[in-house]
Amino acid sequence: MTEISMEKGLSTAYNDPTDEAFQLARDLIAFFIIAMKNYALYPEDNEVSQQSVENVVTRLNEFIKKYGDFRFDVKRDRLLFRDQIIHQGTPHVGNIAFILFRDGIQWFEFQKGVELPEVAGFLRLLNQFRETVEESDGDLVTALWEAQFPHLCYEATDVFLDDETLVDFFLLRVTDEDHRGRAQEADQETSQAIAYPDTYTATWELTPEEINKLGQMVLEDENLDNIEENLDVIMVILREHVEEDDLEDVLKFVLAEFRDALSRVEFQVGRKLLEEVHEIRESCKTNRAWAIPMLDHFFKEASGYQVLNVLQEVWPVLEILGSHRLLLRQVLLLLSPEAVLAIGPMSLEVSSPRTQRDLMELIGSLAGRDIAPLERLLNHPNKNLVQRMVPVLKDLEGDRPSELLLMLARNSSEQIRKTALDTLMARDRQLLQEIFPLIDDDSDHIRRLILQHIGEDRNEFVEGLVLDYLEQRKFQRHDNQHLLACYRALGSCGSARSIPFLRRSLLNGGWILGFSKSAHRQGAAIALMALELDEAQNLLDKASRSLFPGVRIAYRKAMESSSKKMGAHIL
Amino acid sequence: MTTDSQERPDQPDEIFLRTFYWLLQTVKIHQDNNKVLQESAREFINSVVxxxxxxxHITLEIFRGRFYLREKKLIYRIVSFDLVHGMLQFFESRGLQGLRLSITVGDAPIEQVLAFARILNHAGRQENPLAWIAQRLEGDAFSWVEIVHNQEELPEEELELRxxxxxxxxxxxxAVKDVGKKIFSKRPVGIRKTKRLVQKLVDILSEDESLLLSMSTIRDFDDYTYTHSVNVxxxxxxxxxxxxxxRTAMERLGICGLFHDLGKTAISREILFKPERLTNQEFEEIERHPVKSVIDIVKLRTDGDLxxxxxxxxxxxxxxxxxxxxxxxxxxxxxxxxxxxxSIADVFDAMTSSRVYRPVPFSPDRALGMMTEGAGKDFDPILxxxxxxxxxxxxxxxxxxxDTGEIGLAMETPEEAMQDRPMVLILVSDGKDGFRKGKPVNLAERDTHTGLFRxxxxxxxxxxxxxIQPAEFLL
Known part of the structure; x- marks a missing residue:
């Protein structure tokens, strides 16, 4: 971007603008405004945005080819081309004229050779600085200066400086008048006759090596990433210099730097930063106890969604930069367990199974230090989130995870119950007793799952539960399929201890009333088959030869069921 | 950087001056029909066009011992020092304040251009060279050139730049005061103004380094911290x-300079203006100011990257x-x-400023001399x-x-070849314990007869x- 003088601008073009030039100028601004709106509505790489900026550039080049550089004057609510209005609107932030005028731009010029990236950059800045913020860190003019677009030219006034009272020389005292006389005397005494530095050139001329080194110094500085340097300084200040009044401000800055480091995937910086703040917190215990609550608050903030949400942009990068996974894990482990509240919901957005797994492990580690935040997530109304978090409880130490799983095993969501049961069983099969009542759950899935866990291996304790359930007729469902499944589970987990009950159920059946008698017989036959004991086999043989058709039928159905199962298994 | 200017290719303005100089030299030794002379005339015509x-039109004029081309100070490289000073002496010895050349020189016959060069050369032998030149250039033949008589007024662009x-x-x-006060009173403060002003300073610097250096001589005993910040x-x-x-690095550097002593605004005036030796505790407070400045920066409303x-x-x-x-x-x-x-800028400005504990500051040359002793220890020796x-x-x-009994202010950094002979603005007593502006003189100027420095x-x-507030005279 170059600022040129008014004289030059006036002398270069438009000595004789025709009506056509005016029309073109007006159309051009109209296209520019459309592009500006599209840039505000759509991302830059969106087709609509791209097309609209291309339109502007095409028209600009057409104009410049015919009439030279396109320059317009800026007034509060309008743009003028050779004193004729080419755009007018109300003086507010939706009006391009107002945005330019507000920041002091008096005229603007697109020059020959203007290219699409320059126009796109200008549109970006216009939208960025559409609204002004009091005590901001820049405006359209400062941004244009920094962007230095080679073919965009403007003149800006010091709009916001005009109110300032300018000091002038006569208001400044160069020295204390009381000392002036003394100063003159001293100056007379100390001033020396000039010995011309004949050796000047030899002494002060830069050697080729020095010139080279200087160039390198500048180059290195231009490419220097100051972040670590900056953090070193801030940490020195935090460690040794900061006072109570300033700590909050400094920590806010550190927090912003931490967030930036995460967003730039500079996890080693983030790790270093958190490690140092942890160290500082430790050191504060002895001599600056007042700092501890603020440092704790820092970690709480650093672990919050407002900071960690930048990771949403980072997940895809991790797929490419695999080596960063470990670093990120190290960073996040330095956070407060409350980070779980931010990371948990974000994990739902992660598509990569590997990253999901990493996050679950991480959440587990954080919850291992304090399970309370994870508990809050497990009570979250978002069922998907709860379900995602349940498996984390598997490896956590203590009774609380089991209590939570038991609670979740009664969750209104079938999926959550199922996941909770799986997790619970994977964690501790002794807890089956606690969840045994779910054998009567309304959900087929849950019932099946319970029975599946029951029948997973031979277990005297579990056998006792099922035996008691069947023998004492504790089942609350009148569902033959359920009954058969319970018997099958008993056969899978049971032992010879169950044989007397099964004999009674199969051969006598007298104790069973009602229509489910046949189901009990069949179930008992199935259970006996599953027991795989000689005594059980003898009973089955006996059943096959029974005089009672009901017993023989039960035996036959059990055989058929078993064959089907076997067949299905073989297939 | 010195090397940068040495390696920079010839600038158009420099080319113009060089071809002019070459024409004036070759016309001294060749006849009109000489090919070398004719070629130099054609090059001169082309460079004007x-x-x-x-x-x-193109106007070449002298103001305060410097060439101005199109009302802008002629910027030249060290390698062109002899050329520029040779031309300055050529003009000054003829009382010629400037020439205005028209693009129509392109239509003029070569012979006319050669005649013009001979007139300028021969004028050196006349009693009243300027009048002689004016008389000879009268008439249609030289309609493409006219003599400029400036009124010792700075060109408009130069005045505007100042x-x-x-x-x-x-x-x-x-702006620095405003930021300091707002931070002190815990009010939110952005750096929009500061950025704009630094950008302006960078732009001015790109046009005239000496001008900006003149500004750095401004002193304010009562509000030292702020003028010091701007000077740094x-x-x-x-x-x-x-x-x-x-450019963007310069912007950052300028902001650093303006804010480097922000932390001092929190130090009481009793300490800052204490004429006696500071106690250890007071000295520690002074030494804390870089830390306080950083903490103040942290509080600014600006992006974390900056x-x-x-x-x-x-x-x-x-x-x-x-x-x-x-x-x-x-x-x-x-x-x-x-x-x-x-560090370098800070120490130089501090040493050359009057302070309550040191009413006699070091003169700028002596401050530099003392700073050289710290090269490699206190300061980067190359910088x-x-x-x-x-x-x-x-x-x-x-x-x-x-040695003439006059006193003057060094007003412009000379090029390396004459580092010890600056342009000086002579100060004349106003008869009331003060001074007024005199004429500018070039200490590199030699007596044409003796060849000695004047x-x-x-x-x-x-x-x-x-x-004396030097900037008041220099601006």
Whole structure:
């Protein structure tokens, strides 16, 4: 971007603008405004945005080819081309004229050779600085200066400086008048006759090596990433210099730097930063106890969604930069367990199974230090989130995870119950007793799952539960399929201890009333088959030869069921 | 940077001056029909035509011992020093203040151009050269050239630039005060104004380094911290430009300069203006100011990236090159580039300013001399060399006593070849214990008969000892 003088601008073009030039100028601004709106509505790489900026550039080049550089004057609510209005609107932030005028731009010029990236950059800045913020860190003019677009030219006034009272020389005292006389005397005494530095050139001329080194110094500085340097300084200040009044401000800055480091995937910086703040917190215990609550608050903030949400942009990068996974894990482990509240919901957005797994492990580690935040997530109304978090409880130490799983095993969501049961069983099969009542759950899935866990291996304790359930007729469902499944589970987990009950159920059946008698017989036959004991086999043989058709039928159905199962298994 | 200017290819303005000079030299030794002479005339014509891009005329004039081309000070390289000074002497010895050449020279016969060159040459032997030239150039044959009589007034563009520079300086002063006050009273503060002003300073610097250096001589005994901050920013920017920093790096450097002493605003005036020796506790408070400045930066409403870039230099500006300064802490990394620049600018301005505990400051040349003793210890030796080259042996604003009995202010950094012979603005007593502006003289100027320098420096003094605000005279 170059600022040129008014004289030059006036002398270069438009000595004789025709009506056509005016029309073109007006159309051009109209296209520019459309592009500006599209840039505000759509991302830059969106087709609509791209097309609209291309339109502007095409028209600009057409104009410049015919009439030279396109320059317009800026007034509060309008743009003028050779004193004729080419755009007018109300003086507010939706009006391009107002945005330019507000920041002091008096005229603007697109020059020959203007290219699409320059126009796109200008549109970006216009939208960025559409609204002004009091005590901001820049405006359209400062941004244009920094962007230095080679073919965009403007003149800006010091709009916001005009109110300032300018000091002038006569208001400044160069020295204390009381000392002036003394100063003159001293100056007379100390001033020396000039010995011309004949050796000047030899002494002060830069050697080729020095010139080279200087160039390198500048180059290195231009490419220097100051972040670590900056953090070193801030940490020195935090460690040794900061006072109570300033700590909050400094920590806010550190927090912003931490967030930036995460967003730039500079996890080693983030790790270093958190490690140092942890160290500082430790050191504060002895001599600056007042700092501890603020440092704790820092970690709480650093672990919050407002900071960690930048990771949403980072997940895809991790797929490419695999080596960063470990670093990120190290960073996040330095956070407060409350980070779980931010990371948990974000994990739902992660598509990569590997990253999901990493996050679950991480959440587990954080919850291992304090399970309370994870508990809050497990009570979250978002069922998907709860379900995602349940498996984390598997490896956590203590009774609380089991209590939570038991609670979740009664969750209104079938999926959550199922996941909770799986997790619970994977964690501790002794807890089956606690969840045994779910054998009567309304959900087929849950019932099946319970029975599946029951029948997973031979277990005297579990056998006792099922035996008691069947023998004492504790089942609350009148569902033959359920009954058969319970018997099958008993056969899978049971032992010879169950044989007397099964004999009674199969051969006598007298104790069973009602229509489910046949189901009990069949179930008992199935259970006996599953027991795989000689005594059980003898009973089955006996059943096959029974005089009672009901017993023989039960035996036959059990055989058929078993064959089907076997067949299905073989297939 | 010196090398940068040496390696820079010929600039159009320089080409114009060179072809003019070449024409004046070759016409002395050749007949009109000589091919070399005719070629030099054609080159001169071409350079005039090519220089008339936006204007059908090109004006070359002398003001205060410097050439101005199209009302802009002619910027030239060190390698062109002899050429420029040769031409200056050529013009001055003929009383010629300037020439205005028209693009129509392109239509003039070669013979006319050669005649013009011969007139200028022969004028040196006339009793009243200027009148003689004027008389000879009268008539249609020389309609493409006219003599310029300037009124010792600066060209309009130069005046406008000076006004811009003055405004930028004093607005910067106001901006630093504003930021300091707002931070002190815990009010939110952004850096929009500061950024704009630094950008202005960078722009002015790109047009006229000497002008900006003149601004850095401004002193305010009562509000030292603020003028010091702006001066450090200005000196740092000039040094930054010399070493070839990019525009955006310059912007950051300028902000560092303006804010490097923000932390001092929290120090009580009792300490800052204490004439006696400070107690240890008071000294510790002074030494804490880089830390306080950083904490103040942290509170600014600006993006973290900029803060991250300006914090280290501000923290390091008293650290010294060998890390023996303060804040004291275990450190393995060397002082950064910006920190090293700020150190030099900071010390130079501090040494040359009058303070309550040191009413007699060091004159700029002596301050530089003392700083050289710290090369490699307190200061980066290479940067210090560049700084020295930038300011010259007698930095702008140095009060010089001449062997003619006159006193004057060094007003412009000479090129390296004549570092010890600056342009000087003679100061004349106003009869009321003060001074008024006299004429500018070039100490490199020699007597045409004896070949000796017309004026020599006897002593350097500090302007503050005489209550002189150099910028008031130099701007």
């Amino acid at each position: 090519q220089s008339c891009v936006d204007d059908p 006004e811009r520079a003055k405004r930028a300086y004093f607005y910067s002063l106001a 920013a200005v000196l740092s920017l000039c040094l930054g430009k010399r070493i070839g920093l990019s 803060k991250a870039k300006i914090i280290p230099p501000i923290f390091e500006h008293h650290l010294k090159y060998d890390l023996s300064g303060y804040p004291r802490y275990h450190r393995e990394k060397p002082q950064g580039l910006f920190g090293r620049i700020l 210090l060399k560049v700084f020295f080259n930038m300011l010259g042996v007698f930095p702008v604003g140095t009060l010089l006593e001449l 004026r020599n420096i006897v002593k350097s003094r500090h302007p503050e000892s005489y209550g």
